[in-house]
Amino acid sequence: MDSISDPELLDFLPQLVQALKYECYLDSHLVRFLLRRAIGDVRIAHYLFWLLKDTLQDSQFSVRYQYLLAALLCCSGRGLREEFDRQCWLVNILAKVAQRVRDASPSSRQAILREGLDEVKQFFSVNSNCRLPLNPGLLVKGINIQSCSYFNSNAVPLKLSFQNLDLLGDNINVIFKSGDDLRQDMLTLQIIRIMNKIWIQEGLDMRMVIFRCFSTGRGRGMVEMIPSAETLRKIQVEHGVTGSFKDRPLADWLQKHNPTEDEYEKAVENFIYSCAGCCVATYILGICDRHNDNIMLKTSGHMFHIDFGKFLGHAQMFGNIKRDRAPFVFTSDMAYVINGGDKPSSRFHDFVDLCCEAYNLIRKHAHLFLNLLGLMLSSGIPELSDVDDLKYVYDALRPHESEADATMHFTRLIESSLGSVATKLNFFIHNLAQMKFASSEERPVLSFAPRVYTVKNDGVIRSLFVCRHIKTYSPSKGYSYVVKVEREQQGSTLVQRTFEEFHELHSKLQLIFPSSKLPSFPSRFVIGRSRGEALADRRKEELNGYVWHLIHASQDVAQCDLIYTFFHPLPRDERAGSVGTVVNALHNKQADVTWAPVPGTVAGEVKLSILYKSDKLFIMVMHIRGLDGTDPDPYVKLYLLPDPQKTSKRKTKAARRTCNPTYNEMLVYDKIPRGDLQQRTIHLRVLNEGAFWENTLLGETIIHLKDLVPGHRWLNFELCRDGTVGVNTAVNMDAEAISASRVGLNRA
Numbered sequence: 001m002d003s004i005s006d007p008e009l010l011d012f013l014p015q016l017v018q019a020l021k022y023e024c025y026l027d028s029h030l031v032r033f034l035l036r037r038a039i040g041d042v043r044i045a046h047y048l049f050w051l052l053k054d055t056l057q058d059s060q061f062s063v064r065y066q067y068l069l070a071a072l073l074c075c076s077g078r079g080l081r082e083e084f085d086r087q088c089w090l091v092n093i094l095a096k097v098a099q100r101v102r103d104a105s106p107s108s109r110q111a112i113l114r115e116g117l118d119e120v121k122q123f124f125s126v127n128s129n130c131r132l133p134l135n136p137g138l139l140v141k142g143i144n145i146q147s148c149s150y151f152n153s154n155a156v157p158l159k160l161s162f163q164n165l166d167l168l169g170d171n172i173n174v175i176f177k178s179g180d181d182l183r184q185d186m187l188t189l190q191i192i193r194i195m196n197k198i199w200i201q202e203g204l205d206m207r208m209v210i211f212r213c214f215s216t217g218r219g220r221g222m223v224e225m226i227p228s229a230e231t232l233r234k235i236q237v238e239h240g241v242t243g244s245f246k247d248r249p250l251a252d253w254l255q256k257h258n259p260t261e262d263e264y265e266k267a268v269e270n271f272i273y274s275c276a277g278c279c280v281a282t283y284i285l286g287i288c289d290r291h292n293d294n295i296m297l298k299t300s301g302h303m304f305h306i307d308f309g310k311f312l313g314h315a316q317m318f319g320n321i322k323r324d325r326a327p328f329v330f331t332s333d334m335a336y337v338i339n340g341g342d343k344p345s346s347r348f349h350d351f352v353d354l355c356c357e358a359y360n361l362i363r364k365h366a367h368l369f370l371n372l373l374g375l376m377l378s379s380g381i382p383e384l385s386d387v388d389d390l391k392y393v394y395d396a397l398r399p400h401e402s403e404a405d406a407t408m409h410f411t412r413l414i415e416s417s418l419g420s421v422a423t424k425l426n427f428f429i430h431n432l433a434q435m436k437f438a439s440s441e442e443r444p445v446l447s448f449a450p451r452v453y454t455v456k457n458d459g460v461i462r463s464l465f466v467c468r469h470i471k472t473y474s475p476s477k478g479y480s481y482v483v484k485v486e487r488e489q490q491g492s493t494l495v496q497r498t499f500e501e502f503h504e505l506h507s508k509l510q511l512i513f514p515s516s517k518l519p520s521f522p523s524r525f526v527i528g529r530s531r532g533e534a535l536a537d538r539r540k541e542e543l544n545g546y547v548w549h550l551i552h553a554s555q556d557v558a559q560c561d562l563i564y565t566f567f568h569p570l571p572r573d574e575r576a577g578s579v580g581t582v583v584n585a586l587h588n589k590q591a592d593v594t595w596a597p598v599p600g601t602v603a604g605e606v607k608l609s610i611l612y613k614s615d616k617l618f619i620m621v622m623h624i625r626g627l628d629g630t631d632p633d634p635y636v637k638l639y640l641l642p643d644p645q646k647t648s649k650r651k652t653k654a655a656r657r658t659c660n661p662t663y664n665e666m667l668v669y670d671k672i673p674r675g676d677l678q679q680r681t682i683h684l685r686v687l688n689e690g691a692f693w694e695n696t697l698l699g700e701t702i703i704h705l706k707d708l709v710p711g712h713r714w715l716n717f718e719l720c721r722d723g724t725v726g727v728n729t730a731v732n733m734d735a736e737a738i739s740a741s742r743v744g745l746n747r748a
Helices: 006-022 029-040 042-055 062-075 078-103 106-126 183-201 232-237 249-257 261-284 332-339 346-363 366-374 387-397 403-418 421-437 499-512 532-551 561-566 571-576 585-593 674-679
Strands: 130-132 135-143 158-164 172-178 213-217 220-224 229-231 295-298 303-305 461-472 478-487 492-498 602-613 616-625 634-641 662-669 681-688 696-704 714-716 727-730 737-747
Touching: 006 029, 006 042, 006 062, 006 183, 006 366, 029 042, 029 062, 042 062, 042 078, 042 135, 042 213, 078 106, 078 130, 078 158, 078 172, 078 213, 078 220, 106 135, 183 213, 183 220, 183 261, 183 346, 183 366, 229 232, 232 249, 232 295, 232 421, 249 261, 249 295, 249 332, 261 295, 261 303, 261 332, 261 346, 261 387, 261 403, 332 346, 346 366, 346 403, 346 616, 346 662, 366 387, 403 616, 403 662, 461 492, 461 532, 478 499, 478 532, 492 499, 492 571, 499 532, 499 561, 602 681, 602 696, 616 634, 634 662
Parallel strands: none
Antiparallel strands: 130 135, 135 158, 158 172, 172 220, 213 220, 229 295, 295 303, 461 478, 478 492, 602 616, 602 737, 616 662, 634 681, 681 696, 696 737, 714 727, 727 737
16 A cells, blocks of 8 residues: 555545554554554644544544554644644534534524634634644634524534635635534545546546535534535525426526526536536435435536435435435436426437446446445444445446446436436425524525625616517517616616516515505416517506506615615626617527437437447447427337348337437347348337327438448448438447447438
8 A cells, every 4th residue: 555645545544544443453554554654744644633533432442543543643743733732622612612502592593603603712812723624724713703603404503604814815614513423424425536536537527516524523523615506495496485396496596697608508517517426426325315405506507415414225214205216316407407498408418428427437446435335334324334235335336237238227217317206396395394494584585686786786776667678589488678777876777677577576575575565566467368569568567667666665665685686787688788689598508409400311310339249239229319300209110131030120118209319228139140240231210109190200221230340430421312311430449349329310
């Protein structure tokens, strides 16, 4: 192990500390190795100190670890020992404060927190600075009491804001937990961090958010806070308590924080990669108790999970029913972001391929993860205590299967997770449960506004006038209303809002003010066929009356933050300007990512992977894109020609209502001698499955196996008179591989 680098050693340090239990003698090669490396790197010394201190609670091995901790302190200099003393002092103060806040009644918790943080302030008056146990690179000089609070969960963790010793650095925000065993979270994040390093080493950056969590003793520890992130629950409930059942909340939230097309495109890309990484990692580790308060999304599009109190398949139960019914959390609102709309696009193919590639890369290192978890069996983590817990990970990794079989398996898991209603229902129930924790001090916010604006920021609004309506096309065809906003001692600005956004404003004003203080809102319901431009004209006049009465209401209503946020110009207003055109990014994104066939020749593309091994021909049908049709139910049918007995028919299952289906299904032909392979031809057809009528042909192509020569290159075939179509074939270098192909389909 002498050749291992310091960063690599840090990745495996918790397991090496546990391995000390199995040394026959106290003075062993492993002990000397760890002490020698700790002397050479202060980071190793720091984490080794806290890991050893945490294991002192182990009754069977506490004496051994006391000797090892004493040896480490003897090897350390006086300055480092004093630093450890300061950290222990700070942790003890925080643990007492957290316990008092947790034991207090909800109404008195904030006052008790402020009182307890005065002790922390006194600590920093005695000690000019202190490093946080979470990371020795975090050096703090004080605490910002006004920015500290607590979370309304069972453990009532503290949100702490420390003053950075670096004058140019931001405050350092951490969560301090008391009453929760963070060793399981710590292990889970360690495994995810190692997974991420494997992906990066293989050239696959999954854009994972890696944060630190560290146990500072049984039942207490620190967690790093990620800035610019929000829980899925808070994002979804911006669309009401039933927001968990809607498809648009995540996309709208990302659009709100990434108003330009380039920013939104980058955020969606980050979302696709990080979501794929989360799906793979949480499935392999069997992360349970997944609700929308422990899944978070950054404004940059990165998704990540927090709170790993249940793992290795130890799901919470309602009677005999598991709370976590899906293999992992992948819901329709996540698919909406990936597809750029509610219909499958080629981007979904990329997402599936990313998941399967990431999954197969981790499977290659199955022994590493099983060994890392196996070394922790004696650590005292309740849900990792016997071999059955390791078997869960073994079964999830499926090391005995081929990559093709694993790809098919994970594709079915994606389909199962996406089709699970139980996940959304679980989110909804959690929304209802969290309503009792909602603070009366929390003010409602608008779902489409990235931040809150006030009269102090923007200036007093003198008048509002709805001057016209303009047509919009996404998320559905409709009208947007242009409002002229005039402020005192400022020029006028134009903002555009939909009728639904006006209704959201009114609904949230009703949460703050009694109805007697608010003007009546125009009816949302339309009777008969009074739609289109006539309805838009009528609503324009009604909204004009509404905003006039709103701005002339009592001062507490007219100058409330909701109204000033609503009429603050957004980037979309600046793009529209005075021309009255709306550039809707989500609408454009779906058009960009949905592949369309070229009229007249090719009616789509199919991606295949073809392998010949042991007299068997394996054809994996992966994806199809750009089928010509209106929401068909396509399936693929294969014939291996010549076929005089007509026994070579193979087919996939039918995908439902999509022009861009994903299959990842393996079709196998047995007893194909290698000598016959060059004379064989694949006839591939894509048909629309009809329930009460004959199946219709959507596209077909002929693939000559003799033309698929091993090697990395592209072969281009022009359209022939006999109707065969252009074929682009990418060929693998594997000895037995024939091709991984993307083939054009002839229009039916």
